[in-house]
Amino acid sequence: MRVDIGNNDIGILGLGVMGFNLALNIESKGFCVAGYENNSEHLNSLPVSSKKLNIFNDLLTFVRQLKTPRVVLLMITAGPPVDEIITKLRSFLGSGDIIIDAGNSYYKDSLRRQEHLKGYNINYIGLGVSGGADGARFGPAIMAGASSASYAKVQPILNEIAARTKNNDVCATRLGDSAAVGHFVKMMHNGIEYADMQIISETYGLLSKGLGLTAPKISDIFEGWSKTELSSFLIEITTSILRYIDDDTKVPLIDLITDNAEQKGTGKLAAIAALELGVAAPSISEAVSARILSSLKLERVNSAGIFQKPKNENNIELIDIKKGLLAAKVCAYAQGFAVLTSASDHYCWNLELAQVAHNWRAGCIIRAQFLDKVAAAFIEEPKLVNLMVSSHFSALLRQMIPSLRKVVGWAVAEGISVPVMSVSLSYFDTYTSRELPTNLIQAQRDYFGSHGHERVDKPGTFRTNWKN
Known part of the structure; x- marks a missing residue:
């Protein structure tokens, strides 16, 4: 026409x-x-x-x-x-x-x-x-x-x-x-965003339910952190949200908002893409699961009446919570960029990850001072396999991971849910382990399915008659 x-x-x-x-x-x-x-x-x-x-x-x-x-x-x-x-x-x-x-x-x-x-x-x-x-x-x-x-x-x-x-x-x-690359990178941005938001909300939970601090006091803490390496749009808006007073009740509005976090599906798609590519991104997947569990309000209320939370006399330092937040964030971003690396290789996109990080420094939801260091890591080593092993972030994690261990341990003892902080620590521990107990899994697979196994003492694939 x-x-x-x-x-x-x-x-x-x-x-x-x-x-x-x-x-x-x-x-x-x-x-x-x-x-x-x-x-x-x-x-x-x-x-x-x-x-x-x-x-x-x-x-x-x-x-x-x-x-x-x-x-x-x-x-x-x-x-x-x-x-x-x-x-x-x-x-x-x-x-x-x-x-x-x-x-x-x-x-x-x-x-x-x-x-x-x-x-x-x-x-x-x-x-x-x-x-x-x-x-x-x-x-x-x-x-x-x-x-x-x-x-x-x-x-x-x-x-x-x-x-x-x-x-x-x-x-x-x-x-x-490829038209796909624009939407894939945006999807992974959203997956990282899910994890980042969940880590911040878990930190808020530690400060409010764990330490008993009021929303205005927590806002002051986040404001202080926003002037450090944690400076970001999400930390900035969290500061404002926690300080906002409801006109009708004159109490912090955050205390009146239901704890049901909705989603539009991009985080789920990011988690699925990671699984399809064979990349571990548990912080992103767990952030999606956390929103799903948050929607089960009635079930959560009923089960809370059946099970009692533990009582813990110990306490946690604010500096450890801050460091734990940063460590979990690094682990989550490492997973997101690992997915981008795998997708680029799989689809032959030739993504420049430093360019991606640079592009996220303004305008987007996860914009942060932190991204300058991410970009620098990929400029220094374009074929970097994982952000955690870069010179800057490996040094940072050596300082911060001990605090994340304290925070997760304290949260477990208090019965406070910190799913993404916990899984981020687990990801770090798994990725940095010389040996894992997964040799038993492969032996089990060989036992019931004759899938075979490799050995540490000689080359080749072996099948064992376990019932002999």
Whole structure:
């Protein structure tokens, strides 16, 4: 179908909170933006006052308003809705046009869609966008999977709207040719985010339930920590959350919020990807499980009436909790980057992990001072097998792990749940063990399934007649 040529630089399809804020961000940088929204009630509620932002509820009219090559950015629910809208757009777009999928699409779907659209000579970009609603409006971290030619056409817009570090570095980058890589890196960002948030919440639990501190007092502690190597967006917002007083009750709002942590599924997908690649990422998996268990409120309340918590007379020092938090964080990030390394090798993406860490330093949810050291570790040793064994982080962990042991031991004695701190310590201990008791598992497999086993004293694979 022939489509007329308009004068808008980009079209945003899906004007929910994220889509509309992205549109406002792009428009504020001097670009002309066409928006598409087919929900008439939502459409009428959008506060549009700019001449550079034009909104339509007819798809063909929307596409006609775009300059060539036409660039349509999708910000809609991942899954079948993306395939449905791509099928519709395909009738209106032509050779060389570009579809940018900026939602949380599953990376394997992105790979499939890119290959499908090649048959129509339509470019498909998988765009990871992190930073939430504020990030979309004022500067997100952007992770792109795209051909160099298609990315070059949209790079001026993406560079303008992306977050910038204190050194004015742009947090938008093309990570590889495959559309899948942009969404995979964003997915792993979210997996690390799950672990990071859970570790912080466990720390809050240690301080509140373990030491009996009030929310304002804990806020002061986190504020102090935010001026150290723990400085991050998540620590910063935790400080603000714990200090917030409810207008109606005049008590800290955090004390009134139910302890049911919801999820949208990206953490689960990150954990599944790690398992599929054969990479141990227990801190990410356990963070997902912790949210699932948090949703079982009634069951937890009932079981709490059956079992009593232990009483422990010992106490823990704040400095150990701080160091334990940092050690668990390092272990969780090490797992996330190990998954990225494995995926890059498996899919031949040639990911530069220092570039990934640099790109996460501003705009995204896990932005932190800590990431400068992560980037430096991969610059120093590009083929680094695990972040924990880098020169900087191995020295740091030698100082911090003893505190994590104290914290986990104290929490166990108190009956306080610290699942991700515990599993992070277990990951460290397993990864740094010369020998493990898993020789017994292999012997058991050989006993009931004749799977064979290797020996430490001679080469080869052996099968033993254990019943003889």
